[in-house]
Amino acid sequence: QVQLVESGGGVVQAGGSLRLSCAVSGSPFSMYHLGWFRQAPGKEREFVAAFWRGGNLYYADSVKGRFTVSKDNVKNMLYLEMNTLRLEDTAAYLCAATRRFGITGYYIPDSYDYWGRGTQVTVSS
Numbered sequence: 001q002v003q004l005v006e007s008g009g010g011v012v013q014a015g016g017s018l019r020l021s022c023a024v025s026g027s028p029f030s031m032y033h034l035g036w037f038r039q040a041p042g043k044e045r046e047f048v049a050a051f052w053r054g055g056n057l058y059y060a061d062s063v064k065g066r067f068t069v070s071k072d073n074v075k076n077m078l079y080l081e082m083n084t085l086r087l088e089d090t091a092a093y094l095c096a097a098t099r100r101f102g103i104t105g106y107y108i109p110d111s112y113d114y115w116g117r118g119t120q121v122t123v124s125s
Contacts, residue, residue, distance in 0.1 A: 002026030009119030
């Protein structure tokens with residue numbers, strides 16, 4: 001059974017940094033496409049970043065240059081390093097995974113089959 005557990009959220013002042021982690025279990029880690037999404041109250045789930053199985057990295061325009069996605073294949077961990085945080089980055093951050101082949105919509109929530117419960121990031125002024 002695939003499980004994803006996020007951690008590392010918290011309250012940070014605007015301009016600060018946080019590092020989110022996502023522990024992934026259930027299959028050989030290298031088989032997964034992995035993504036980070038976020039969801040603020042009353043808003044749709046929004047793509048943040050993806051670490052694709054072939055090694056390609058993808059970012060939403062709103063976080064490009066500020067956020068970095070990475071993974072540790074030994075520890076089966078996905079990370080999201082977030083710098084220069086803004087008020088509008090406030091949201092619950094969720095990691096997601098899929099083992100499907102032929103997926104190209106890394107930015108589409110329906111492309112992923114497994115989700116964590118999320119970790120809250122609150123950016124204060």
